[in-house]
Amino acid sequence: MELGYLAAGLGAGIVSLGAGLGIGMIGKAAMEGTARQPEAANDIRTSMLISAAFIEGVALFGQVICIVLALA
Amino acid sequence: MINLFRTAFLVIIILLANCTVANAETDKSPEENRVDLIGKVLDKYYLDFAPLGKVELPRIIYDEEGLHFFRSTTHAINSQRGFTDAAFLDSGQIPTGHVKPVSYELARTNGTEIKMDLSITNHLFFFWLAAFVTMGIFIPLSGKYRQGIGRTSEPKGGFQNLFETFVIFIRDDIAKSNIGEKYEKFTPYLLTVFFFILFMNLFGLMPWGVSSTADITVTAVLALFTFFFTQAYASKDHWQHIFWFPGVPTPIKFILLPVELIGLFTKPFSLCIRLFANMASGKILIFALLGLIFIFDGLFGAVVAYGTSWLWIALTLFVYLIKAFIAFIQAYVFTILSALFIGMAVEEHHHEEHAH
Numbered sequence: 001m002e003l004g005y006l007a008a009g010l011g012a013g014i015v016s017l018g019a020g021l022g023i024g025m026i027g028k029a030a031m032e033g034t035a036r037q038p039e040a041a042n043d044i045r046t047s048m049l050i051s052a053a054f055i056e057g058v059a060l061f062g063q064v065i066c067i068v069l070a071l072a
Numbered sequence: 073m074i075n076l077f078r079t080a081f082l083v084i085i086i087l088l089a090n091c092t093v094a095n096a097e098t099d100k101s102p103e104e105n106r107v108d109l110i111g112k113v114l115d116k117y118y119l120d121f122a123p124l125g126k127v128e129l130p131r132i133i134y135d136e137e138g139l140h141f142f143r144s145t146t147h148a149i150n151s152q153r154g155f156t157d158a159a160f161l162d163s164g165q166i167p168t169g170h171v172k173p174v175s176y177e178l179a180r181t182n183g184t185e186i187k188m189d190l191s192i193t194n195h196l197f198f199f200w201l202a203a204f205v206t207m208g209i210f211i212p213l214s215g216k217y218r219q220g221i222g223r224t225s226e227p228k229g230g231f232q233n234l235f236e237t238f239v240i241f242i243r244d245d246i247a248k249s250n251i252g253e254k255y256e257k258f259t260p261y262l263l264t265v266f267f268f269i270l271f272m273n274l275f276g277l278m279p280w281g282v283s284s285t286a287d288i289t290v291t292a293v294l295a296l297f298t299f300f301f302t303q304a305y306a307s308k309d310h311w312q313h314i315f316w317f318p319g320v321p322t323p324i325k326f327i328l329l330p331v332e333l334i335g336l337f338t339k340p341f342s343l344c345i346r347l348f349a350n351m352a353s354g355k356i357l358i359f360a361l362l363g364l365i366f367i368f369d370g371l372f373g374a375v376v377a378y379g380t381s382w383l384w385i386a387l388t389l390f391v392y393l394i395k396a397f398i399a400f401i402q403a404y405v406f407t408i409l410s411a412l413f414i415g416m417a418v419e420e421h422h423h424e425e426h427a428h
Contacts, residue, residue: 042245046245046249046408049401049404049405049408050405050408050409050412053346053405053408053409054342056346056350057342057345057346058342060345060346060349060350061342061345063349063353064345064349067110071110
């Protein structure tokens with residue numbers, strides 16, 4: 001068995017773990033913010049999506065490396 | 073009662089599966105059942121209308137003898153102009169007569185190298201299709217506004233109303249709120265990029281369609297557009313912040329210079345990777361979920377594969393709906409981040425020297 005596949009699988013899992021935690025925390029903060037100040041819901045949603053996109057970007061860098069590992 | 077039926081059903085499936093495993097092991101090797109997941113995402117030299125057939129796209133090859141044009145890969149191989157399928161060369165025997173392409177990779181029979189393959193691929197085809205759809209919708213629509221419909225009177229018809237909602241959303245919520253006063257100069261670019269990416273994404277959801285944004289070259293070009301656009305309109309402050317960060321001690325300026333320089337290039341890079349990875353992973357996920365049916369077929373036999381296929385098909389449907397959502401979200405994210413980067417670059421700071 002090639003260890004590259006194992007590395008890619010484990011890496012993908014860990015990356016998803018980090019990204020999930022990060023996006024979960026953003027979602028939590030955004031919901032709390034919206035609950036406290038419902039009139040700011042639109043602004044909060046926009047900034048939430050932007051921060052989620054940044055976290056996702058980092059996670060996807062990791063995933064691309066995992067794909068490269070699996071293919072190499 | 074229902075539980076009893078369910079248990080009985082499961083037991084029967086497992087029993088039948090055990091019977092079929094014995095048969096399955098003999099006549100199926102895992103290699104034969106392998107589905108090439110990554111191959112599904114790569115671009116191809118034909119439009120795949122499975123199971124109806126394939127429409128081959130024109131090939132343009134550049135090598136030492138100049139440019140070669142062929143109307144299809146089959147034509148290129150059978151044209152007697154020194155081209156053959158790379159798979160034939162690898163196997164060592166070049167078949168004679170009328171042949172069908174196998175790998176669709178062209179190679180010279182005399183062994184000279186092909187310098188550039190400028191062939192039209194299915195990703196490029198759908199890229200152009202999305203561009204034509206974008207132009208076909210918005211050029212007539214802008215003509216309507218030029219006549220005054222929608223400006224002096226109400227917008228006419230569902231079509232104009234639908235797209236006006238999108239356009240106003242992008243102008244107000246993306247351009248105006250992220251760029252600031254100078255938003256008018258950049259709104260056309262943001263609108264174009266949003267609808268172009270959206271149509272490319274949505275083509276991937278259609279039967280036989282391919283989303284060209286699942287190709288890194290497409291997203292890289294889009295990200296480069298944003299990059300050059302940002303730099304072309306950047307204010308003096310933008311460059312000052314990169315090369316000589318104001319308001320910090322001089323040694324820190326030298327530390328910040330490489331950091332800011334890297335930051336300049338990671339922005340378009342992340343734009344490119346984000347869009348590509350999102351669209352490509354959705355595609356891979358759908359194939360992987362459907363592939364589970366065949367993996368189960370190989371592992372436990374046909375009955376388990378049939379019995380559990382409803383689950384994988386339901387999951388595929390779910391992923392498909394998520395993909396439809398992602399198609400909008402990613403077009404939105406690309407546009408809003410482009411607006412954010414442009415806004416950061418064109419902004420003029422009015423800070424005093426001791427303010428930081």
